[in-house]
Amino acid sequence: xxxxxxxxxxxxxxxxxxxxxxxxxxxxxxxxxxxxxxxxxxxxxxxxxxxxxxxxxxxxxxxxxxxxxxxxxxxxxxxxxxxxxxxxxxxxxxxxxxxxxxxxxxxxxxxxxxxxxxxxxxxxxxx
Amino acid sequence: xxxxxxxxxxxxxxxxxxxxxxxxxxxxxxxxxxxxxxxxxxxxxxxxxxxxxxxxxxxxxxxxxxxxxxxxxxxxxxxxxxxxxxxxxxxxxxxxxxxxxxxxxxxxxxxxxxxxxxxxxxxxxxxxxxxxxxxxxxxxxxxxxxxxxxxxxxxxxxxxxxxxxxxxx
Numbered sequence: 001x002x003x004x005x006x007x008x009x010x011x012x013x014x015x016x017x018x019x020x021x022x023x024x025x026x027x028x029x030x031x032x033x034x035x036x037x038x039x040x041x042x043x044x045x046x047x048x049x050x051x052x053x054x055x056x057x058x059x060x061x062x063x064x065x066x067x068x069x070x071x072x073x074x075x076x077x078x079x080x081x082x083x084x085x086x087x088x089x090x091x092x093x094x095x096x097x098x099x100x101x102x103x104x105x106x107x108x109x110x111x112x113x114x115x116x117x118x119x120x121x122x123x124x125x126x127x
Numbered sequence: 128x129x130x131x132x133x134x135x136x137x138x139x140x141x142x143x144x145x146x147x148x149x150x151x152x153x154x155x156x157x158x159x160x161x162x163x164x165x166x167x168x169x170x171x172x173x174x175x176x177x178x179x180x181x182x183x184x185x186x187x188x189x190x191x192x193x194x195x196x197x198x199x200x201x202x203x204x205x206x207x208x209x210x211x212x213x214x215x216x217x218x219x220x221x222x223x224x225x226x227x228x229x230x231x232x233x234x235x236x237x238x239x240x241x242x243x244x245x246x247x248x249x250x251x252x253x254x255x256x257x258x259x260x261x262x263x264x265x266x267x268x269x270x271x272x273x274x275x276x277x278x279x280x281x282x283x284x285x286x287x288x289x290x291x292x293x294x295x296x
Contacts, residue, residue: 020183022199027190029202033211036219043186050182 007106008065015057024055025063037070041092044071048094049125060102068102075099076114090122129164130178132156132191133171134286142289144218147259148174148188149283154251155188155195157279163195189215189252198248206240207249214256221260233261237268243276255279 017025024047031040044054044067053060054067075095078088089096096116103113132155135148152174156165165176176191177184185191189211193199201207213232217224236257242250254276258265272280 019194019197023185023190023194026193026199026202027185027187030187030189030211030215033208034215034219035212 002066002069004069004106005062005065008060008062011105013059013061015055015059015061017055017057017061021055021057025061028054028063028067032066032070037067038074041071041074041095045092045094048098053098060105064098064102065106068099068106071095072099072103072112072114079114085117086120086122089117089120090125093122093125128162128178128181128183129166130176130183131168132165132176133168133173134283135174135188136172136286136288137174140219141222142287143221143259145287146283147215147218147255149286150255150259150279151188151192151252153279153282153286154255154275155192156282157275158246159195161197163197165195188255189248192251193248196246196248196251200247201249204249206253209236209240210249210253210256214253214260217260218256229260230264233257233264237265241265241269243269243273246275 031037037044047054052058054063055061075092078092079085082088096114099114100116100118132152134152135145137145155176156167159165168175173186174188174191175184175186176194185194214236217229217232221229236253240250240253241257243254258280271277
């Protein structure tokens, strides 16, 4: 078991899932395990635009923890390697909101966190 | 619930991944139960199942198959890890992966995981990924497929457009 998922389990946040949520869980489990998280950032952002957490639960689930662990280095690299920081913030704003919440919840040390600039002015999102 | 489902005809990835996705979607269409039904949408090129009314949407063929069968067991089993982390990861890179590495993974799956008599989602996903990576290797070990799998493979092949590059398979 990965570190962050283990840490998440200690928080004891349980949600019972319906069939649709189970299917979405299976979907993101496949994406993480097959190494396709970077290719699915747009889908993840879309999912988090419409739902606070991946499985449309009131509190985060183990799926959030597993996807978060996989997304964290990708988002860090993306923000560190690009000159278009504002563009990436605008494009992945919902992922960044979710990352900010989860890194706080899981008590990540500051050197492991994505440094999120909450003062950045972003263009209005076009839906 | 009736979901509109479409086969994978995307040109952004290779034939083997398309074939694996389409075998899973053909199986989902054939084996759907517990109140799930599918209507084929020929206008979309992406593997997808969606219910327009509720805005419920799946874009991953494994999840579509699991939803159709209402079978979410075994996600953390070693077989499921192997089917996704090794076989499916290779499906995304089958054109560039060394052939020996690919064949070794298929052999390991055939020896340890593939089971043709179980109709559980995890086994069907392992079957589709293993078959699509190397149909010839698969058919050396299993010359005859059970009817439900043979039908899914035939449908998937019909729905999977071939390019010149795909003929290496």
